[in-house]
Amino acid sequence: MALTASALPRPPDDRLRDKLRTARLAQGEKMAAIVSLRDAATLRLAMLRDELLPIAGASAEARGFIDLALVPGDPARLWIDMVSYVVMAPSPRIYRLQRDTLDGHEVVHETADLAEMTEAVINHIAHRMIERQHHLVLSLPQPAVMPGTPRWWLVLAGLGGFAAGASLVWLAIRF
Secondary structure, three states: OOOOOOOOOOOOOOHHHHHHHHHHHHHHHHHHHHHHHHHHHHHHHHHHHHHHHHHHHOOHHHHOOOOOEEEOOOOOEEEOOOOEEEEEOOOOOOEEEEEEEOOEEEEEEEEOOHHHHHHHHHHHHHHHHHHHHHHHHHHOOOOOOOOOOOHHHHHHHHHHHHHHHHHHHHHHHHO
């Protein structure tokens, strides 16, 4: 039996293997670029944190309130306090100060300049500390006496309570 050209084994076609190799290399370069962008964003946030650390450490009140925790991830975040943080968005060169609210995220400030963002964060910290002090004052127990009540009225009420208590004790002993 004679073998025809179609019946002969074909040499393997290397075109698909070459295309797969090219695609894998391109994917690897893309992943390397993404990783380097993430690393760049984390480094920029670390620079901002380094600018803010001496300022936050100078105030005893700020030390108990400010976190300045750099959390790597996608996206990397520099947490300022429990609800405020800085991310590199919408591009890896732009600092964005955001605040979590009940309705989502509120963009407080956005800039590409490190010094400008440092000032914006310091300003934000000052306002948040004032808000905190205001909430602490409002949460303190209020005195039972209404402002403007004369003190003699309080003394009279105290003496009346003492007299009533003494009368009840006298009656309990007597009967």
